[in-house]
Amino acid sequence: MKTYKGFNSDMTCLDYKFEIGKTYEEPAAEVCQYGFHSCKYPLDVFAYYPPARSRYCEVEADGVISQSANDRKIASTKLTVNTEIGIKGIIDATAEYVFDHPAEKYSPHSSDSCGVALSACRRGVASSAGKQSIAAAGEYGAAITTGTASVALTTEICSTALSKGVNSAALMEGDLGEALTTDRNSAALVTGKYSVALSTGDGSIASSTGDRGTALAIGDFSEASAMGEKSIACGLGRGCKAKGAKGCWLVLAEQASNSETYESVQAVIVDGEKIKENTYYMLINGEIVEADGDISPQDLLPY
Numbered sequence: 001m002k003t004y005k006g007f008n009s010d011m012t013c014l015d016y017k018f019e020i021g022k023t024y025e026e027p028a029a030e031v032c033q034y035g036f037h038s039c040k041y042p043l044d045v046f047a048y049y050p051p052a053r054s055r056y057c058e059v060e061a062d063g064v065i066s067q068s069a070n071d072r073k074i075a076s077t078k079l080t081v082n083t084e085i086g087i088k089g090i091i092d093a094t095a096e097y098v099f100d101h102p103a104e105k106y107s108p109h110s111s112d113s114c115g116v117a118l119s120a121c122r123r124g125v126a127s128s129a130g131k132q133s134i135a136a137a138g139e140y141g142a143a144i145t146t147g148t149a150s151v152a153l154t155t156e157i158c159s160t161a162l163s164k165g166v167n168s169a170a171l172m173e174g175d176l177g178e179a180l181t182t183d184r185n186s187a188a189l190v191t192g193k194y195s196v197a198l199s200t201g202d203g204s205i206a207s208s209t210g211d212r213g214t215a216l217a218i219g220d221f222s223e224a225s226a227m228g229e230k231s232i233a234c235g236l237g238r239g240c241k242a243k244g245a246k247g248c249w250l251v252l253a254e255q256a257s258n259s260e261t262y263e264s265v266q267a268v269i270v271d272g273e274k275i276k277e278n279t280y281y282m283l284i285n286g287e288i289v290e291a292d293g294d295i296s297p298q299d300l301l302p303y
Contacts, residue, residue, distance in 0.1 A: 003038035006049025035075035042093040046149035050167035050185035241291040252283035
């Protein structure tokens with residue numbers, strides 16, 4: 001059975017460290033008890049592994065299979081990790097799931113759990129408020145989700161993807177657009193030119209891979225990444241870090257421990273020597289230093 005599974009950034013899940021292409025076996029399986037767990041509905045993985053710092057794979061569940069009451073979360077005695085697909089792959093797989101289940105009804109404005117809101121009209125709006133939902137909009141449009149573990153997706157020019165739920169993602173693939181997330185453990189991703197990724201929730205990620213883009217992370221313990229030419233990554237929240245490709249600018253801020261006051265703000269260009277490319281930096285005691293390893297919101301945030 002083809003299913004989907006999330007992992008920590010090091011490909012671990014509970015007591016297992018997984019590798020792509022390998023098969024694993026357990027003696028028994030029972031949902032929420034033991035065995036290898038995975039999800040039939042792709043977006044369900046966000047509820048267990050938030051987009052900000054997780055990896056996602058297409059897997060094959062086999063052997064003895066135990067299913068939950070809603071038949072979407074399963075446990076199996078045998079699991080093969082087929083391929084890593086990332087956030088975009090989860091979104092594509094969700095679209096495939098929708099087409100494979102035509103009996104389920106979808107509308108341009110969805111409030112149901114696992115709902116899908118689609119707008120194909122120019123300047124249209126797709127809005128979904130349900131958990132594990134997806135909203136997709138076209139040119140000059142807006143895709144908005146407010147449910148937990150949901151995705152807002154736009155692929156056309158001058159569009160906006162806004163996701164307001166916990167553990168959610170906003171993905172904008174067209175030029176001159178915006179991807180915005182406002183709650184914790186979420187990811188705002190833009191791939192087009194002149195686009196903006198803004199993340200205001202704690203423990204979240206803002207990423208821009210298009211040329212002349214901007215990634216802005218304001219929430220505490222968040223990350224900003226700018227990998228396109230002549231782009232900017234800004235880490236302005238407490239404990240934030242930023243990285244960029246060579247030629248990009250990093251803007252880093254340091255906040256006082258018990259207030260919203262900035263103690264120091266600095267901007268630096270990634271020259272490949274003093275400031276290395278594709279390397280995270282933080283501002284600590286007024287000095288720009290390398291930030292080794294991942295910041296874990298589970299360890300650092302008071303939730």
